[in-house]
Amino acid sequence: MFGNPWFETVAEAQRRAKKRLPxxxxxxxxxxSERGRTVADNVDAFAQLGFAPRVVGHHxxxxxxxxxxxxxxxxxxxxxxxxxxxxxxxxxxxxxxAAANRGVIMGLSSFASKEVEEVxxxxxxxxxxxxxxxxxDTIVHRMxxxxxxxxxxxxxxxxxSFSNGRDWGSPTIPEKIDLKTMLKMAPDVLPHPGWLxxxxxxxxxxxxxxxxxxxPSGSIPTFFGAYREWMHTPPPTxxxxxxxxxxxxxxxxxxxxxxxxxxxxxxxxxxxxxxxSNHGGNNLDTTPATIRLLPSIAEAVGDQVxxxxxxxxxxxxxxxxxxxLGARAVxxxxxxxxxxxxAGQAGVENVxxxxxxxLDSAVLGLGHASASELGPDDLVVPDGFTRTLGVAG
Numbered sequence: 001m002f003g004n005p006w007f008e009t010v011a012e013a014q015r016r017a018k019k020r021l022p023x024x025x026x027x028x029x030x031x032x033s034e035r036g037r038t039v040a041d042n043v044d045a046f047a048q049l050g051f052a053p054r055v056v057g058h059h060x061x062x063x064x065x066x067x068x069x070x071x072x073x074x075x076x077x078x079x080x081x082x083x084x085x086x087x088x089x090x091x092x093x094x095x096x097x098a099a100a101n102r103g104v105i106m107g108l109s110s111f112a113s114k115e116v117e118e119v120x121x122x123x124x125x126x127x128x129x130x131x132x133x134x135x136x137d138t139i140v141h142r143m144x145x146x147x148x149x150x151x152x153x154x155x156x157x158x159x160x161s162f163s164n165g166r167d168w169g170s171p172t173i174p175e176k177i178d179l180k181t182m183l184k185m186a187p188d189v190l191p192h193p194g195w196l197x198x199x200x201x202x203x204x205x206x207x208x209x210x211x212x213x214x215x216p217s218g219s220i221p222t223f224f225g226a227y228r229e230w231m232h233t234p235p236p237t238x239x240x241x242x243x244x245x246x247x248x249x250x251x252x253x254x255x256x257x258x259x260x261x262x263x264x265x266x267x268x269x270x271x272x273x274x275x276x277s278n279h280g281g282n283n284l285d286t287t288p289a290t291i292r293l294l295p296s297i298a299e300a301v302g303d304q305v306x307x308x309x310x311x312x313x314x315x316x317x318x319x320x321x322x323x324x325l326g327a328r329a330v331x332x333x334x335x336x337x338x339x340x341x342x343a344g345q346a347g348v349e350n351v352x353x354x355x356x357x358x359l360d361s362a363v364l365g366l367g368h369a370s371a372s373e374l375g376p377d378d379l380v381v382p383d384g385f386t387r388t389l390g391v392a393g
Contacts, residue, residue: 006350007342007347007350010314010315010339013335013341013342014338017029017087017337017341020192022191023171024171025086025087026171027171028171029087029334031280031281033165033282033284033285034163034165034166034167034286035285036166036167036285037285038284038285038286038287041292042278042281042311043312043314044289044312045385046312046313048385049291049381051317051379052379053367058364059367059369061369062370063372064356064359066328066372068329069153069251069273070153070250070251071105071125071127071152072103073104075103075319076319076327076329077104077313077329077331077355079099079104079105079107080107080310080331080332081107081108081127081129082109082333083109083210086113086206086207087341088340088344089204091112091114091340093114093118093122094340095336096108096122096126097123098336098348098349098352099348100123100124100125102352102356104125105123105127106125107126107127107155107331108127110128110129110133110210111210111213111223112212115212116145116149124150124152125152126150127152127253128151129156129255130146130155130156131230132230133226133230134233138215142212143247146212153252154244154251154253156241156255157256158236159257159283160279160282162231173208173223209223210222210223210225238265241254241266241271242268246270251272252272255274255310256275257276258277258293258389258390259297259389260296261391262390263297264300264301274301274305274308276293276307276308276311276327277290278290278311281311288389289312290311291309291311291321291325293387295326296388299326307326308327309322309327309331310330310333313330313331313332315354316356316357316361317361318330318358319355319358319359320359320362320371323371323374324374324376324379325376336348338351359371366378
């Protein structure tokens with residue numbers, strides 16, 4: 001379908017993913033909620049920021065490396081944990097290998113389609129993402145499994161209120177893949193023979209179970225089974241988060257912060273890092289873009305914890321803008337999934353190379369020797385661009 005497997009932008013990876021994937025799979029990657037305002041603002045807000053480049057004094061060699069959650073990374077871009085990757089038969093293992101080949105940190109979702117042990121074997125710098133789901137004993141069981149497997153950090157995702165309904169329609173995701181389901185979905189799947197052939201050649205169907213959500217009894221729930229457990233678990237308190245931090249006892253990232261007061265409470269709970277996030281626009285629609293919220297949160301707690309950002313990153317220039325406004329690093333989700341759909345492991349590597357190239361160009365053009373030197377003076381920030389939530393008065 002495409003003569004050249006290489007693509008030069010994430011937008012091209014998305015176009016290829018749309019052509020190659022059945023709508024049910026591609027629609028799940030688009031995600032979003034209600035009108036999709038937050039999804040759009042996450043992306044569009046980056047385009048409203050401008051650069052202030054320098055013309056002389058550029059550095060021939062630039063350093064893009066940093067450390068996040070106690071792990072070294074070749075650039076401040078992490079692979080965000082995303083659930084059940086029916087995009088490609090190798091799923092999270094292909095992503096982990098790509099991340100390892102490019103020297104970046106892998107985030108693995110509890111809802112992943114591949115076992116944590118297999119993913120850590122592919123990338124030793126893996127952070128395991130967990131939800132507050134089930135009993136405390138169940139949560140500890142899952143956490144300890146990740147620890148034994150060799151995960152070096154824990155990510156707790158809390159920015160989710162089970163909002164549903166999309167104005168453009170939600171994709172049909174089956175409970176399991178059986179003969180009845182295959183016949184029902186054939187009109188969507190058969191026009192995409194390349195996707196189907198990859199799974200046929202692998203000898204297995206798309207896996208809609210969540211092996212990392214295995215219960216202490218040993219049962220492995222389906223995606224929707226795990227989702228129902230999560231939905232019906234009473235939401236955590238700040239004391240629960242402090243308990244979780246203590247139970248893990250190592251680098252800990254709290255994902256989902258959009259308010260300054262929550263950021264301060266996260267610091268009090270003992271987290272190592274937090275991510276300014278709105279779950280990629282999949283939570284409460286009309287929540288402001290994360291890049292608008294970043295400066296106030298970084299100013300409030302950036303000297304106490306590592307502040308990361310996710311949501312809307314589509315190019316290396318976006319990474320530079322986030323760093324300039326106070327982020328230590330960013331997490332990408334949809335971007336690498338489109339790369340995975342476009343060309344498997346090589347496609348993920350392609351996306352990471354796009355991020356690196358764009359970031360390096362920005363660091364060069366702004367006259368810095370290191371990505372860590374980026375700051376507000378490197379940007380043109382429109383009046384009224386930022387938003388500050390959770391500050392009284």
